[in-house]
Amino acid sequence: MSQMLSLAVPLVLLVGWLTRARFGVVAVAGVAGSASAGVTVGVWAAGRWLEEDRWAGAVGLAEIASLLLLLVLTLRIESGRRSAAVAYTIGGAAALWPSRFEVISGPASWLMLFGFGSAMALPTVLVGLYLRGMDDARRRSVAAARRAQRLELAHDLHDFVAHDVSGMVAQAQAGMVLAGSDPVRAAALFERIEQTGQQALTSLDRTVRLLRSDEADLPERGPRPGLAELTSLTERFAESGGAVVRLDAPTDQDIPREVAATAYRIVVEALTNVRRHAPAAHVVDVRVRREGRRLEVLVRDDGGGPQPSGPRLGEVVRGGSGLAGLGARVEALGGTLCSGRAQAGGWQVKATMPLEGR
Structure with missing residues (x-):
């Protein structure tokens, strides 16, 4: 009966992983860690496992590996109190896992459990924090690149569109002067005004589209x-x-x-x-x-x-x-x-x- 408890956490992990889209990985990790600690307490009450119970030990090792993987995912995607609570829960569950085979008696046993839990949880925590740091650095780099690109586009808007618009104003002023004395030259000026206006509108439209675009669909700049x-x-x-x-x-x-x-x-x-x-x-x-x-x-x-x-x-x-x-x-x-x-x-x-x- 005691050995059947080893299947409880794998079932919880399976159900939790299938429903992670609804509840989130952090919640699944917390529930799985609590379930692992509860199974350990249940083994204490129902009778500890023997070293000959190899299948129970193999399932338990897979259980610990799954919990540590969930801990890495939790620390990578979230920071704060929830991730800290999950880390403590899974770390404690991993530390108590050897007590399913041995009775805790005296400071030496507690020290052994503490060492086992630290050896399992500490590298996992460091890996999770390292991956989260890499993700944060990548997001900052992407944000900085997008800010620089948008600033570049703002400079384009100022440099080229302002130049075209000022040219239109100058041509319009000259056209008004020539309208009465030289209609042919005035008509040519107004034609150039139209061409310049179309060019300015094209530059403005392209810049606005680039500023509105998400990074994933930013068009290539010419x-x-x-x-x-x-x-x-x-x-x-x-x-x-x-x-x-x-x-x-x-x-x-x-x-x-x-x-x-x-x-x-x-x-x-x-x-x-x-x-x-x-x-x-x-x-x-x-x-x-x-x-x-x-x-x-x-x-x-x-x-x-x-x-x-x-x-x-x-x-x-x-x-x-x-x-x-x-x-x-x-x-x-x-x-x-x-x-x-x-x-x-x-x-x-x-x-x-x-x-x-x-």
């Missing part, structure tokens, strides 16, 4: 624009009624992608600021050159409007959005970005970035 797209960028700026742009940029393709993309964004933001703050500027110089192992980006206008507020030339731009946000990006690449009044008048943006990374 290739980042680089130095090769500077020509079309400056041409669109000049066609929108802005100043004449004199571009001097390298044609080689061995510039690192991150550096080239950052250089492109600096030019976009600088031209947008020219359109906003210096609408009367006649000439904008855009120069992108390799200086040894560094890439230098310089955007300078000839003035013709109220000067934007900002740091003096030579001061490093940090934090915030716009040029300040780009300053943080350039600094992360190991370079510097400065913005201020040029000596010959107008406004100047200058950035220097290493070609080999930080």
Whole structure:
């Protein structure tokens, strides 16, 4: 009769595992640990097992292994009082399991049980805590990556959509001036306004979809624009009624992608600021050159409007959005970005970035 008690915990484990979706693994582990301790007490009352009862011992060892596995799962998925209570319950049940074969008599027997329980439970607890630590680190890493990606998308929204919208405003202003005197040019301007608006809407729609997407279904981002797209960028700026742009940029393709993309964004933001703050500027110089192992980006206008507020030339731009946000990006690449009044008048943006990374 006493040996039949060895089947009680396996039955509890089977029923509990089949109903874990409803009650949870932690509850199943707690009930199984309590059942194991109850079986031990029942064996004390019904009569201890003999060493010759091998099948009962084998079932008991499988019982201990199952309980320890449940303890690992519990500590991995949950922290707090519930998991601590389960750990104490299963640890106590494992420590008392040898007493199903021997009568507890004196401090030596209690010390033996304590050592057996510690040898079983302590490594299990450490494994469970280690796995939970790995899971927490992975979740933090994923969350940090998602925050960085969403911040990147916010920068895209500011840099590219704001540039397109400011171009639409400039073209609309020029179109109103030409509407009476030169309807043909005005119609061409309004056509470009439509094209720019469609491009801005596409960028805005894509950014919003990315911000709303869960991580599992985030669509792939397209290739980042680089130095090769500077020509079309400056041409669109000049066609929108802005100043004449004199571009001097390298044609080689061995510039690192991150550096080239950052250089492109600096030019976009600088031209947008020219359109906003210096609408009367006649000439904008855009120069992108390799200086040894560094890439230098310089955007300078000839003035013709109220000067934007900002740091003096030579001061490093940090934090915030716009040029300040780009300053943080350039600094992360190991370079510097400065913005201020040029000596010959107008406004100047200058950035220097290493070609080999930080």
